[in-house]
Amino acid sequence: MIGALEAGGTKMVCAIFSNEGELIERVSYPTETPKDVMPKIIDFFKGFPELKAIGVGSFGPIGVNKDIGTFGYITTTPKLAWQHFNLYGTLKDALNLPIAWTTDVNAAAYGELRQGAAQDVKNCIYLTVGTGVGGGVVVNENVVEGFAHPETGHMLLRKHEDDYYEGFCPFHDNCVESLAAGPAIEGRWGKKAIELADQAEVWELEADYLAQALYNYYVTLSSERFILGGGVMKQSQLFPLIREKFEQLNNGYLELPALDSFIVPPLLGDNAGITGCYELAKDLLEEAVEN
Ligand code: ADP
Numbered sequence: 001m002i003g004a005l006e007a008g009g010t011k012m013v014c015a016i017f018s019n020e021g022e023l024i025e026r027v028s029y030p031t032e033t034p035k036d037v038m039p040k041i042i043d044f045f046k047g048f049p050e051l052k053a054i055g056v057g058s059f060g061p062i063g064v065n066k067d068i069g070t071f072g073y074i075t076t077t078p079k080l081a082w083q084h085f086n087l088y089g090t091l092k093d094a095l096n097l098p099i100a101w102t103t104d105v106n107a108a109a110y111g112e113l114r115q116g117a118a119q120d121v122k123n124c125i126y127l128t129v130g131t132g133v134g135g136g137v138v139v140n141e142n143v144v145e146g147f148a149h150p151e152t153g154h155m156l157l158r159k160h161e162d163d164y165y166e167g168f169c170p171f172h173d174n175c176v177e178s179l180a181a182g183p184a185i186e187g188r189w190g191k192k193a194i195e196l197a198d199q200a201e202v203w204e205l206e207a208d209y210l211a212q213a214l215y216n217y218y219v220t221l222s223s224e225r226f227i228l229g230g231g232v233m234k235q236s237q238l239f240p241l242i243r244e245k246f247e248q249l250n251n252g253y254l255e256l257p258a259l260d261s262f263i264v265p266p267l268l269g270d271n272a273g274i275t276g277c278y279e280l281a282k283d284l285l286e287e288a289v290e291n
């Protein structure tokens with residue numbers, strides 16, 4: 001058996017998969033504080049003595065670089081109770097199993113690559129546009145990590161000349177999150193995004209910002225698929241608008257994949273994260289056997 005933990009800002013999803021990848025059990029606990037929730041998570045996994053490994057995809061920022069002291073920690077999150085909490089180390093000490101460790105969105109991107117909307121390619125980006133904007137990056141079938149991990153939601157954008165909204169990211173006036181996450185839509189237009197569904201100018205501007213972000217990722221990484229999820233993307237009229245604006249930004253320069261199958265919604269829905277965690281933990285076990 002293989003365990004999966006998708007550690008999210010609001011809930012912690014714990015799952016058990018068979019070695020073959022069948023989902024056997026899935027529970028979730030409110031994220032609350034480490035003191036409240038860590039014992040529940042640990043007890044849950046201890047209930048399955050046949051576990052061979054666990055994959056963890058965590059909200060962040062997190063430390064992913066083994067050469068740096070913050071490896072395994074949730075670092076500068078605005079959630080005070082979780083700041084500088086050693087999530088990886090706590091699980092490792094309690095469960096003594098191999099643990100694959102990456103961001104929640106890297107896990108979701110990898111889940112979609114292995115079993116979802118990017119099964120037929122090797123390079124994808126999964127972007128969630130919700131309360132914030134976060135993205136996971138897979139290049140040549142590997143999740144991308146370096147000194148830190150990609151923070152695609154904080155890519156800086158060219159602000160529209162008629163947009164007077166000041167942005168809500170505490171660090172950047174004009175990053176993707178600041179200008180295009182759900183709270184930015186609400187802050188700019190004075191109503192919740194869902195109540196603005198029939199206001200064309202809202203989605204024109206939203207698509208403009210998201211297309212800028214995707215185009216910048218594309219010229220950097222040559223991604224073969226962009227998978228866009230999260231609450232805001234429930235406005236499915238965004239997809240054709242983003243594709244159109246992406247093509248305009250390209251301005252005939254680069255060859256592009258067929259746009260309808262290039263910028264798409266997720267296939268795995270709420271299971272993208274845990275599926276990716278399962279796949280990463282399975283890879284970890286396979287690597288251990290090979291070495
Ligand atoms: P989170 O990012 O917290 O995990 P969501 O992905 O559901 O959660 O994102 C919540 C954000 O998405 C809120 O800002 C909300 O206004 C917006 N949202 C949720 N549902 C819709 C919808 N149907 N249409 C547009 N925006 C939505």
Ligand code: ZN
Pocket residue numbers: 153154169170171172175176177178
């Ligand atoms: Zn930012």
